[in-house]
Amino acid sequence: MKIKVLVAAHKQFPMPDDSVYLPVLVGAVKNYKPGIDYQRDDAGKNISAKNPYYNELTGIYWAWKNLKDVDAVGLVHYRRYFYVSKPHDLDHVAKGADYEHFLADHDVIVPKKRNYYIESNYDHYVHAHPAEPLDKTREIISADYPDYLPAFDMMMKRRSAHMFNMFVMKKEQFNDYCEFIFSVLSKLEGQIDISSYSVQDQRVYGYISERLMDVWLYTTKQNYTEMTWSQLGGEKKIKKGINLIKRKLGIGKKQTHF
Known part of the structure; x- marks a missing residue:
């Protein structure tokens, strides 16, 4: 099985040495600097210029439109990977053989849920x-994708989700997933004005797509499995928890990424 897992990055950074990984410079139309020898997301048919609003989705879109002759496609981040064993460092990220093992019995791999x-x-x-x-x-899904509405409403009420736009999928499932999310986001672009949003909140389409993963996963009844994920350098869990409580109480600045 030929698998390619994109590693989304906006700058030069150490990368895994397994050939299953394909470093992709997202937002390359603006982020490219001489010496960055990654696949650029502004090659071929692309939406690279939308990276400030779509985040790593510009890399996903590039793969959808341009990556040929593969049996499965995935995406991880330059500091966030799938793992099958510890330690959770760059030398021990999941290998191509690990993904092939999981895809032998499943069509989709997603990260373990965030609670x-x-x-x-x-x-x-x-x-x-x-x-x-x-x-x-929700209005768009209700009007144009009504079969997905029950899963959307269910997910909005739940307290856990598969996040980060991380996955590995067989090509057929990848194509179906991309058709859904980019269709919804295209409609959303035409119905909201984000010009007054902060730089962080203008990344809205990337944030919304994270919430659409499970909507697609459950509506289409995908045969999926979960893999452990971890962030290089670890997460600031205490700080995240404090900020979660402060946001819920409406105290201080809305901070989601740190």
Whole structure:
């Protein structure tokens, strides 16, 4: 099985040495600097210029439109990877053989769920970002993708989700997933005005897509499995927890990425 797992990066950074990984410079139309020898997301058919709003989705879009002759496609981040064993460092990220093992019995691999415990997925989003894009997404799904609405409403009430736009999928599933998310986001672009949003909140389409992963996963009844994920250098879990509580109580600045 030929598998390619994109490693989304916006700058030069140490990369895994397994050939399954394909470093991709996202937002390359602006982020490229001489010496960065990564696949650029502004090659071929692309939306590289939308990277400030779409995050790593510009790399996913590039793969959807341009990556040929592969049996499965995935995406991880330059500091966030899948693992099958410890330690969780760059030398021990999941290998091509690990992905092939999981895909022998499943069509989709996603990261283990992130749990929010004290609030729903909807509350977690609106306590950190403007509510309009998420509410408008529901309107779009209700009107144009009604089969997906039950899963959307269910996910908004849950307190856990498969996050980060991380996955490995067989090509057929990858194509179906991309058709869904980019269709929804294209409609959303035409119905909201983000010009007054902060730089962080203008990344809205990347944030919304994280919430659409499980909507697609459950509606289409994918045969999926979960893999352990970890962030290089670890997560600032205490700080994340404190900020989660502060956002819920409406205290201080909305901070979601640190």
